[in-house]
Amino acid sequence: MLNKIDRRSFRPLPSQARIIVIGAGIGGLVAALLLATRGFAVTLVEKSKHPGGKLREVEIGGHAIDSGPTVFTMRPVFEAIFQVAGARLDDYITLRRAEILARHSWEDGSRFDLHADREATAQAVEALAGAREAQGYRDFCHRTAEVFAALDGPFMENAAPTPLSLARSAGLAGLPALTRIQPFTSLWNVVGRYFADPRLQQLFGRYATYCGSSPFSAPGPLMLIAHVEQMGVWLVEGGMIRLAEALETLAAASGVGIHYGEDVAEVIIRNGRAAGVRLASGETLYADAVIFNGDPSALASGLLGNAVHGAVTGWTPRQRSLSALTWSISGTATGFPLSRHTVFFSRDYRREFDEIAAGSLPSEPTIYVCAQDRGADDSPLGDGPERLFLLVNAPAHADFKPLSEMEMASCETRVMERLLRAGLTISAPPERMVRTGPADFATLFPGTGGALYGRASHGWAASFQRPGARSRIAGLYLAGGAVHPGPGIPMAALSGRHSASAVMQDLASTASFHPVATSGGMSMP
Structure with a gap:
């Protein structure tokens, strides 16, 4: 009591x-x-x-697997909160900065690592797609930093921002930067102004999904997430x-x-x-x-x-953010050199989000894999089973159009086939694989229909x-x-x-x- x-x-x-x-x-x-x-x-x-x-976390065979957010950013936010409480963040958790932010794979066999070091990433872009795209990346980084600076205080640090309050905070000197955040242009179109290579458009357009949104409907200012990652992605020990x-x-x-x-x-x-x-x-x-x-x-x-x-x-079901279909696995991953965070892209990104908007699992999903036991050299730490977390985006319609067992099982088959085409084999007995779908998330988070991010950031x-x-x-x-x-x-x-x-x-x-x-x-x- x-x-x-x-x-x-x-x-x-x-x-x-x-x-x-x-x-x-x-x-x-x-x-x-x-x-x-x-x-x-x-x-x-x-x-x-x-x-x-x-x-x-999901516990499987004595192994606790991160099965929600897997990326820690904006460390100063937490340092300030702990400081207000008279404590130090470093005294409570151990953080290690990630040198590779994410590895990416496409159906054509190409791979690309997004590095913590900006120039290392620019060189990787040039190796993937040429010098012009590398310059586009440098220009993109400059603009994302400008967008973050324009929105950090007036929007994120403001408890109740409005378009008028943003303009007032910017003042006359800051209005040019504010107009360049491109709020009326979709993130996909903004990214397309910096990159002609469709693989890089996918990679940087994917930031919309961090807010549970489609890159074809989310606004351009979400490009600031790229700058947030450049500020530091941290791995939390344990x-x-x-x-x-x-x-x-x-x-x-x-x-x-x-x-x-x-x-x-x-x-x-x-x-x-x-x-x-x-x-x-x-x-x-x-x-x-x-x-x-x-x-x-x-x-x-x-x-x-x-x-x-x-x-x-x-908000209406159509305004909900994305849900997800996930797999928490204690098993083995061989063949493909996984990094801590690896993304396997679909061939047709627009079709993927169109199918989700129509209430279906994508016929060819983009797959995120978090390999939680990978060390600095991307090799597994220890000889035991690896802790793996897989995620594909899904519609948040569990309260009126739930996915069937057949639909989810079929998606799982397609996921494993896609990974196999990339050279990755994941092996685990059924009892060491836990699947979580939109209906499960709807139960965990009532009133959402399975949506994981509240209202979608569309428009x-x-x-x-x-x-x-x-x-x-x-x-x-x-x-x-x-x-x-x-x-x-x-x-x-x-x-x-x-x-x-x-x-x-x-x-x-x-x-x-x-x-x-x-x-x-x-x-x-």
Whole structure:
């Protein structure tokens, strides 16, 4: 049983205000941690048995396999969060910088490594496609850096950006750079202005899928993801879940009460504002504010009670981001020289996304393989089975057009045949292979239909239509990859920071909070 807060006898001062955080994903963990460090009494309620949310592991034969996000970027975001809590990121997790960001393979047998070193990549581009394409890559890098600089503060660091606020932040001097971010042009067309080689168009257009979107519909500014990777891709020793566990440890040490295996059935509304939650067990917990770290579509669809149905604007199934069909494998991989991250491209990228949009698995999917036991020289570490994670994009229609067992089995056959054509053989007994499909993700993340990234980033306005930290209901706040600033581990962390800041600002009218500035661009009221 959780300790109930009886509002009839307990009237906390704002500096002692009680906060309930629903969900121990990265956004919820960050929000809980930051609020606890400022003296709030924080209770974090999570329905599963462990932290992480989409940052999850699948255990097979005693081997824990990363089976969610597998890339760690924007390290300064986490360093600043840990610094606010009086800690150092390096004291909690061990990070190793990746020298090869990803290896890529095409049906014609060509291969290409994207390097952490920009000039090494330019030379690899020249070897693959010629000097003109290498210059196109250098120009592309210059533009992606400019786009990142134009959007970092005014958009990602802004809790509620608008096109007008972007223009105001840029000022007259910054308007030329802002106009060059090409928001009204698809990422595919933007990439095509720098690369004529269709293989490189695929490679750099694929960044749209990092947001669960199609490169043919996603806006040009998503090119900034290329610059984010150039800033550093890191490998987390022990797996990505170590980040969630580090935040959990620090949050608990800061006074957060963390309760696993507790499902929230309803957000309680009193006098027009969020006043607590009712658990599935029937227990009621009262609070001064509630942060929901989950997909906002769960609120819009009434899964947390009719009283919060209008807290956010929902989106239609057509507006959902991609889902996925994945395989977590403990087995052997021979033949093809896998790197930590390897992508096997389809022959017809447009057809692939057209088929997904029509509600089908692609007849010829692009395949991502994460070989989690590959060392610096790309050879397996140790003699035992390798931990492998395979992913293909899929439609998020599990709630009204679920994929059949036959469709998924057929896709699995096509995946293995494609890998075999590239020279890669993956061997594992059936009991050491776990398949996860859109219906499984829909169960893990209610209200999504299996969508893994919230609303798709299609069209120039999509990023501004993503919900922000404040919902329409006073006292109810949002965090997670489906809210601003968007999908991805660092973006989810920023969303947690935004929600914590919003709570503190809204409760500060009768409290004495003073801004604390930290290196890395973070300030907490």
